[in-house]
Amino acid sequence: MSDTGIVHLENVSKDYILGEQKVQALKDITLDIASGAFLAIAGPSGSGKSTLLNLIGCIDTPTAGKVLINGQDISGRTPDDLSGLRARTIGFVFQTFNLFPVLSAEENVEYPLLQFRELKTAERRIRVAEYLDIVGLSRFARHRPNQLSGGQRQRVAIARALATHPKIVLADEPTANLDHATGEGILELMKNINDKFETTFIFSTHDSRVMAIADNVIHIQDGQIVQREIRKEKSMHVIEHRDR
Numbered sequence: 001m002s003d004t005g006i007v008h009l010e011n012v013s014k015d016y017i018l019g020e021q022k023v024q025a026l027k028d029i030t031l032d033i034a035s036g037a038f039l040a041i042a043g044p045s046g047s048g049k050s051t052l053l054n055l056i057g058c059i060d061t062p063t064a065g066k067v068l069i070n071g072q073d074i075s076g077r078t079p080d081d082l083s084g085l086r087a088r089t090i091g092f093v094f095q096t097f098n099l100f101p102v103l104s105a106e107e108n109v110e111y112p113l114l115q116f117r118e119l120k121t122a123e124r125r126i127r128v129a130e131y132l133d134i135v136g137l138s139r140f141a142r143h144r145p146n147q148l149s150g151g152q153r154q155r156v157a158i159a160r161a162l163a164t165h166p167k168i169v170l171a172d173e174p175t176a177n178l179d180h181a182t183g184e185g186i187l188e189l190m191k192n193i194n195d196k197f198e199t200t201f202i203f204s205t206h207d208s209r210v211m212a213i214a215d216n217v218i219h220i221q222d223g224q225i226v227q228r229e230i231r232k233e234k235s236m237h238v239i240e241h242r243d244r
């Protein structure tokens, strides 16, 4: 058994090439996140939060360094390989909800399950109902996104992310498009699910009220970790950043 966390980044850098210019979005990030963490990645706009989440989510690969997700090294893997790892390991929640407008709440939650051939129709339906219940939306199963409030849409997105039984849920600014009270409700829901099912949650934010709810906060600035706030020791251990 490996002693690294469910997410393990070692000396990770990510460069984007924009015309003649190289943008160093992440610089030498070393980070280990244990299973069951409830972790915020905090930092100002452009600091590299989305880039970091995209690497953890296997949507992108690093320019340098090593990324291990659930013990699997993602470097040198084909996009097909990574999409398999993604589908079975990671759930995504976005600030813009990203629901299909023509599908009902239950059809949106069911959608990612359709790729799992081992799930029979009846099992799929049961699972959809179970997760709509967990997010408190059973009564709204037949509603389309435009018949739901922002907070309800984000609950559908959370149910959809959880229905595949992922080990990690990644949420990029999940409360950015919600008013404060609704955003806090979404964070509390995520925290309850984290406590109950021990799903690892990693979310980005620049909202200090959202950071306050996290067990641990990683602060990034200009692509580098500038502070690690470890409030719950057991849920996270950190390999300290080694300066060259």
Ligand SMILES: Nc1ncnc2c1ncn2[C@@H]1O[C@H](COP(=O)(O)OP(=O)(O)OP(=O)(O)O)[C@@H](O)[C@H]1O
Pocket (backbone or CB within 6 Å): 016, 017, 018, 023, 024, 025, 043, 044, 045, 046, 047, 048, 049, 050, 051, 052, 206
């Ligand atoms: N596809 C891309 N091509 C070129 N540069 C990019 C690309 N994506 C991000 N960048 C640059 O990388 C840096 C980090 O961006 P990133 O989106 O990760 O920051 P962020 O902290 O998520 O910002 P925000 O809070 O505004 O979403 C920025 O300088 C950004 O302009």
